[in-house]
Amino acid sequence: DAGVIQSPRHEVTEMGQEVTLRCKPISGHNSLFWYRQTMMRGLELLIYFNNNVPIDDSGMPEDRFSAKMPNASFSTLKIQPSEPRDSAVYFCASSLVEGLYGYTFGSGTRLTVV
Amino acid sequence: GENVEQHPSTLSVQEGDSAVIKCTYSDSASNYFPWYKQELGKRPQLIIDIRSNVGEKKDQRIAVTLNKTAKHFSLHITETQPEDSAVYFCAASIDTNAGKSTFGDGTTLTVKP
Numbered sequence: 001d002a003g004v005i006q007s008p009r010h011e012v013t014e015m016g017q018e019v020t021l022r023c024k025p026i027s028g029h030n031s032l033f034w035y036r037q038t039m040m041r042g043l044e045l046l047i048y049f050n051n052n053v054p055i056d057d058s059g060m061p062e063d064r065f066s067a068k069m070p071n072a073s074f075s076t077l078k079i080q081p082s083e084p085r086d087s088a089v090y091f092c093a094s095s096l097v098e099g100l101y102g103y104t105f106g107s108g109t110r111l112t113v114v
Numbered sequence: 115g116e117n118v119e120q121h122p123s124t125l126s127v128q129e130g131d132s133a134v135i136k137c138t139y140s141d142s143a144s145n146y147f148p149w150y151k152q153e154l155g156k157r158p159q160l161i162i163d164i165r166s167n168v169g170e171k172k173d174q175r176i177a178v179t180l181n182k183t184a185k186h187f188s189l190h191i192t193e194t195q196p197e198d199s200a201v202y203f204c205a206a207s208i209d210t211n212a213g214k215s216t217f218g219d220g221t222t223l224t225v226k227p
Contacts, residue, residue, distance in 0.1 A: 050213070102205075108157055
């Protein structure tokens with residue numbers, strides 16, 4: 001398996017633009033997590049899905065953020081409109097829930113909003 | 115909800131020495147405790163984990179111990195090498211919570227050659 005695949009790896013956008021981050025989890029994993037990492041705030045859980053259903057989105061900072069998981073192999077995190085304070089590394093991770101296993105993280109998307 | 119505290123936030127050791135990172139958790143129902151290593155500019159990667167029915171687990175130079183009564187667990191790295199330099203995160207999970215882990219704030223380990 002190629003692991004968790006995120007795209008794009010880097011994104012530079014202007015304030016006010018829409019940004020869409022993409023994630024393909026490991027086949028067979030049934031939970032998917034979106035995290036944001038900054039020096040100031042560390043690793044923040046934004047939202048997570050189990051069997052494609054959003055379980056907890058309390059970490060989503062504002063209504064500008066939305067996430068979807070239309071099927072077991074694809075998820076998106078959208079920011080509209082983007083702001084400079086959204087600049088961070090966004091990680092997607094997936095795991096197999098039954099029996100409890102650790103996360104496999106994607107390579108992350110480094111987002112810069114100017 | 116679960117709260118995980120991790121200490122120290124930074125740790126500097128001489129190559130060959132041991133390093134110990136400690137975490138405490140608040141929810142006694144937590145039953146799975148993974149540790150992740152994140153090298154500079156890279157993704158966090160699972161390095162070792164322990165389940166609540168085990169008190170200690172070892173994998174070459176790294177080991178993890180768990181004290182369920184005191185609700186704390188620790189990562190031990192022996193014979194440290196410069197390539198061990200990274201940020202280490204502990205986490206705690208409950209199997210009834212869709213696999214969600216609560217992470218500590220991380221420990222930056224620096225191994226001086």
